[in-house]
Amino acid sequence: MSSQPWVGVLKGHSKAVRALADHRGALCSASDDGTLLQWDYDAKSEKRKLRGHSGPVLALCSLDRALASGGVDATIRLWDVKRGTCDETLAGHTKAVTGLAAGATQTLWSCSADQTVKHWDPNGSRCLSTIVACSTALTAICSLNQQLATASANPTVKLWDQRTAKPVAQLVGHTDGVVDLAEVGEHHVGSASKDGTVRVWECRVRTTLHTLRHPRAATCLAVVGEEVVTGCMDCGIRAWSVTSGLCTRTMRDSAPCSALCPFGVGFASGHGSGAINQWELSFSVRGLAELLQQARAPDAVQPAERWCKQMGCVDVAEIPGKHQRSFLDALQLAPLERQRVARVLQGQDPVPPKRPAQVDDGDLASPPSSVQGSRDGREAQVSFRPPSRRESDRSSMSKGPVAQDDAAPPRPRVHPSQRGSLQLGDLVPRVTEPASVSHGVRTAAPLAKRGDSKAALSQHSKQALGMTSEQLSRARGLKSNLAPGGRWGNPEMDRSHTSRR
Secondary structure, three states: OEOOOEEEEEEOOOOOEEEEEEEOOEEEEEEOOOEEEEEEOOOOEEEEEEEOOOOOEEEEEEOOOOEEEEEOOOEEEEEEOOOOEEEEEEEOOOOOEEEEEEOOOOOEEEEEOOOEEEEEEOOOOEEEEEEEOOOOOEEEEEEEOOEEEEEEOOOEEEEEEOOOOOEEEEEEOOOOOEEEEEEOOOOEEEEEEOOOEEEEEEOOOOEEEEEEEOOOOEEEEEEEOOEEEEEEOOOEEEEEEOOOOOEEEEEEOOOOEEEEEEEOOEEEEEEOOOEEEEEEOOOOOEOHHHHHHHOOOHHHHHHHHHHHHHHOOOEHHHOOOOOHHHHHHHHOOOHHHHHHHHHHHOOOOOOOOOOOOOOOHHHOOOOOEEEEOOOOOOOOEEEEOOOOHHHHHHHHHHHOOOOOOOOOOOOOOOOHHHHHHOOHHHOOOOOOOOEEEEOOEEEEOOOOOOOOOHHHHHHHHHHHHOOOHHHHHHHHHHHHHOOOOOOOOOHHHHHHHHHHO
16 A cells, blocks of 8 residues: 655755754754754745754754754754744753653753753743653653653653653663654654654553554654654655554655654655655545445545545455445444445445335235245146135124024034044035135135025035035934934934943
8 A cells, every 4th residue: 555645845954854843834844954944835945044053953842932943062942933033042951952842831841862851941041850861862752741751762761740850650662762752642652763663652551552563763753633654764654543553555755754744734754865855645545435426425435534544445445355344334324325335345236126016916806725836937736725614703703793594504513433434525614605716716606595496405505515415415414313302312322422421
């Protein structure tokens, strides 16, 4: 994931650029040539030059009322950049001033190669306190709300209380000297080391949040928006996500970067040649706008770009797979929009094709049936069944009281001794008007009329009950055996029933 958001170059220093600062909306730079330059950033030209230090200038810090600079001459100078004059000079260090930081109350902190940290009051031009920080030369200093972080040639970062000037903790993890510090959020600090790593520390719990690894020694770092930009001795400038710690892009330069400063929509980088390069970090993801437009979710552009920055994704083709669910969760879409985006990510249409309309079987004039279709395209077989007893009871209850003429004939009472001789067709189903099938249309069987002959009534009974003549006669014989006064009317059957009881 490499890109080249290079905008232009600022040329004016004759030696290496050591420090950069944004002072009241103008970019200022310090160099080994002993000068400070104020730049017209858009015109890419030098606006004002400040002279006063007797040697290289190593540090810059923007205050409310002035621009502070520290140099190898062990002095700190306060500049009125608009007029181009030095208002005050703070003396107290015995060796080169290597770092400057603005305190919580707009005071000034400085670190030096003389192993001390000094607290200054710029208004009174006096030193408020002095701290002997370590046994080696200090290289960088950073203000963190009510705390102070210092770095040195040792591989440790120390935290101090600004109010009491006492040590709070040590951050241990680097294996070589720390060369630069930067505030990353309210309770986080970043440190660049010669061991090839940049660590982001959680100051409250004193642990490493992210370790950003480089192929060679890291030289500097700065926070640009939601990204940490780092310089390396391999001539590369890398942008990292503060949230995930992943590298979002790598920019190649002609020389190792010696200083970084956020400015405008990007940042500026200083080099050993004296040139200052301008960079923009306008993030773009290939295919993202087209994806959300096709999925009809235009409001999800900003959260989608934010997620892509954190994950270091520059092409939507990298999203499907294990990151797809995280991407969809970050968009916070409604279920329907989420489904459309997921389908577009898989290369499908955002809206699935509609299914063909199905004909409801209940709209056809057909009796209850079981349809058995064949998968090989053969004609389906339709078999009809008469309604069960429970269905008949339900239909009769739904229709109200049944007339006496239309009532179903009662089931014959069969003695247990005769049950084995009966067949399934011998029992009379409770069906008054069975259905007959003619070309798939349900029709009613003809009913017996008053005045029909006995043979006609018998024929109607057989048609209505679906029984043969033999089955009908046997059913009538069972019915005639029932006696109104006794149980069966047959003495032998009564004795059999009584003995069993």
